[in-house]
Amino acid sequence: MSIDLLKTINSSKELRKLPIELLPQLAKELRKFIIKIVATKEGHLGASLGVVELTIALHYVYNTPKDLLIWDVGHQAYGHKILTGRRDVFETNRQFNGISGFPKREESEFDVFGVGHSSTSISAALGMAIASQLKGDTTKQHIAVIGDASIASGMAFEGLNHAGVTNANLLVILNDNAIGIDPSVGALKQYLTNVKKGTQKQDNIFEALNFDYSGPIDGHDLSQLISELERLKTVQGPKLLHVITKKGKGLKQAEDNQVTYHAPGKFDADTGELATKIIIEQPPKYQDVFGFTIVELAKKNKDIIGITPAMPTGSSLKYMMEEIPERAFDVGIAEQHAVTLAAGMATQGLIPFCNIYSTFLQRAYDQVIHDVALQKLPVIFCLDRSGLVGQDGATHHGVFDLAFLRCIPNIIIFAPRNEIELRNIMYTSQLGKLKQPIAIRYPRGRGVTLDWKQPFNEIIMGTGIPLKKGSEIAVLSIGTISKNCSEAIDKIERKHKISHYDMRFLKPLDEKLLHTICKTHQSIITVEDGSINGGFGTAILEFASQHNYKNTFKLLGIPDEFIEHGTTEELHRECKIDSISIFQTITGLL
Numbered sequence: 215m216s217i218d219l220l221k222t223i224n225s226s227k228e229l230r231k232l233p234i235e236l237l238p239q240l241a242k243e244l245r246k247f248i249i250k251i252v253a254t255k256e257g258h259l260g261a262s263l264g265v266v267e268l269t270i271a272l273h274y275v276y277n278t279p280k281d282l283l284i285w286d287v288g289h290q291a292y293g294h295k296i297l298t299g300r301r302d303v304f305e306t307n308r309q310f311n312g313i314s315g316f317p318k319r320e321e322s323e324f325d326v327f328g329v330g331h332s333s334t335s336i337s338a339a340l341g342m343a344i345a346s347q348l349k350g351d352t353t354k355q356h357i358a359v360i361g362d363a364s365i366a367s368g369m370a371f372e373g374l375n376h377a378g379v380t381n382a383n384l385l386v387i388l389n390d391n392a393i394g395i396d397p398s399v400g401a402l403k404q405y406l407t408n409v410k411k412g413t414q415k416q417d418n419i420f421e422a423l424n425f426d427y428s429g430p431i432d433g434h435d436l437s438q439l440i441s442e443l444e445r446l447k448t449v450q451g452p453k454l455l456h457v458i459t460k461k462g463k464g465l466k467q468a469e470d471n472q473v474t475y476h477a478p479g480k481f482d483a484d485t486g487e488l489a490t491k492i493i494i495e496q497p498p499k500y501q502d503v504f505g506f507t508i509v510e511l512a513k514k515n516k517d518i519i520g521i522t523p524a525m526p527t528g529s530s531l532k533y534m535m536e537e538i539p540e541r542a543f544d545v546g547i548a549e550q551h552a553v554t555l556a557a558g559m560a561t562q563g564l565i566p567f568c569n570i571y572s573t574f575l576q577r578a579y580d581q582v583i584h585d586v587a588l589q590k591l592p593v594i595f596c597l598d599r600s601g602l603v604g605q606d607g608a609t610h611h612g613v614f615d616l617a618f619l620r621c622i623p624n625i626i627i628f629a630p631r632n633e634i635e636l637r638n639i640m641y642t643s644q645l646g647k648l649k650q651p652i653a654i655r656y657p658r659g660r661g662v663t664l665d666w667k668q669p670f671n672e673i674i675m676g677t678g679i680p681l682k683k684g685s686e687i688a689v690l691s692i693g694t695i696s697k698n699c700s701e702a703i704d705k706i707e708r709k710h711k712i713s714h715y716d717m718r719f720l721k722p723l724d725e726k727l728l729h730t731i732c733k734t735h736q737s738i739i740t741v742e743d744g745s746i747n748g749g750f751g752t753a754i755l756e757f758a759s760q761h762n763y764k765n766t767f768k769l770l771g772i773p774d775e776f777i778e779h780g781t782t783e784e785l786h787r788e789c790k791i792d793s794i795s796i797f798q799t800i801t802g803l804l
């Protein structure tokens with residue numbers, strides 16, 4: 215593949231020197247380049263392919279990085295990275311020690327705001343625009359590019375609502391491709407569809423909010439984009455440009471199957487075909503254990519409801535949406551709403567399973583406390599992608615949940631060791647005995663059990679279980695990190711000295727078991743794939759201190775820093791919670 219033109223662009227300055235007639239050629243090369251690298255290195259594909267022309271037009275018209283350009287979520291910013299000095303390192307995208315999959319301030323002066331979680335761009339750009347006003351800078355432009363699914367989130371509305379009563383120099387570009395990861399949902403999506411079709415009868419929503427609205431325009435037509443952006447540069451106050459694009463543009467499979475090609479894994483760069491996977495029997499993904507189990511339970515228990523904020527495929531709630539659509543809700547990127555919606559349902563005797571990626575639950579912290587826990591409502595939180603998630607990196611690791619949930623009264627916190635435990639706790643939670651919320655956290659990826667679809671067993675709340683009995687050192691783990699502990703213990707010669715307990719519940723702690731452990735072991739090692747500050751290990755230390763135990767304690771977990779991207783194995787090693795590091799910790803104490 216020739217990238218003769220792309221090779222000459224090392225920053226937006228060089229791009230701006232190109233004659234406009236060469237831009238379509240640049241778009242072609244940029245698209246090819248993105249496809250070539252993502253095909254082998256993996257990552258987000260469809261979103262970046264859809265904004266190739268928009269990316270070129272923005273850097274062509276605006277004086278970046280002096281003009282400030284913010285990409286919402288940032289999964290569509292590969293073209294931006296490649297055109298702004300990162301072409302030659304783009305093959306390290308999302309790899310350990312490589313560049314980040316999202317815009318990141320430390321990485322480049324062109325990445326003016328760090329992103330990863332959606333719907334922040336309008337508020338951030340408005341903040342920058344107000345700062346420019348206060349500093350008397352009237353030349354600087356401030357641009358937020360936000361997708362149709364992300365603009366429907368509460369935070370984006372809050373930004374629009376504020377911007378509309380300012381005269382800040384803000385341009386919001388609505389990149390409308392009518393899909394998020396899964397198809398966009400909600401009344402705003404219907405409104406945008408009507409605008410596109412020209413059948414919208416009511417007032418323009420954005421004009422009603424005092425924005426200068428233009429569009430919809432074809433987001434793949436470079437000359438139309440450039441002339442409209444040039445015009446908007448001269449318009450004062452808040453502006454919204456509605457751009458229509460196709461997610462996956464330029465790769466047929468990605469255009470035809472937008473959900474799969476959002477982040478397709480490896481594929482053939484020439485044909486677009488997904489890499490064929492060798493079919494060997496594998497344990498299921500935890501998300502599928504959740505997805506299949508909720509369907510199984512909901513068929514028998516008519517009160518069960520499933521809720522996902524915009525992640526039906528990622529959470530596998532899609533299975534319930536297909537089979538029992540009237541009781542399974544995709545509410546869009548609306549984590550706060552998802553939690554309070556579940557709370558409302560719980561007041562009426564329904565049994566809501568509210569499935570949220572651990573990292574995105576951070577958005578709904580007040581709702582968990584104020585709307586659920588304070589009122590002791592039996593909402594069942596299923597926190598997928600907990601622990602280190604891998605290549606999405608610092609913005610997406612689900613490592614704070616244990617610590618931020620533990621300080622909330624009334625909530626039960628459970629982490630299954632394997633698929634069977636996940637099924638059993640889901641079963642236990644819907645029996646009608648739950649009088650308070652429960653958070654069940656489980657990781658991204660596959661489990662450990664081929665024969666996972668076992669008959670259900672009730673789990674007794676607040677009980678841990680011994681996995682191996684020894685005499686000197688007790689390893690206490692919570693959740694799936696137990697596997698690394700077992701592997702570590704297996705390698706130890708004097709393994710008869712080592713005990714291993716799966717504590718299962720962070721809250722309530724199994725105090726009876728803990729008393730026994732503290733009385734019968736010299737040393738205690740706690741292992742968690744969550745933040746070391748305030749999580750599982752801290753809870754054990756607090757227990758020991760309250761009861762005056764003087765054992766030697768060693769806490770293993772995520773250190774007090776943000777962990778970047780890499781494979782989960784690499785990151786476990788970095789955090790010293792891989793089996794070899796755990797082995798070394800144990801032998802150090804023997």
Ligand SMILES: Cc1ncc(C[n+]2csc(CCOP(=O)(O)OP(=O)(O)O)c2C)c(N)n1
Pocket residue numbers: 261287289290330331332360361362363364365389391393394395461523524525547549574577
């Ligand atoms: C707060 C939050 N919730 C969920 C996600 C997961 N997520 C990432 S991209 C995406 C869809 C975004 O759709 P849209 O804004 O339309 O952009 P597109 O992918 O179509 O370019 C979602 C739900 C997220 N990043 N942040």
Ligand SMILES: CC(=O)[C@@H](O)[C@H](O)COP(=O)(O)O
Pocket residue numbers: 258287289330395477528599603606658
């Ligand atoms: C950009 C974003 O937030 C999502 O696309 C996220 O990367 C999905 O993660 P999973 O691949 O774990 O579903």
Ligand SMILES: [Mg+2]
Pocket residue numbers: 361362363389390391392393394
């Ligand atoms: Mg979209």
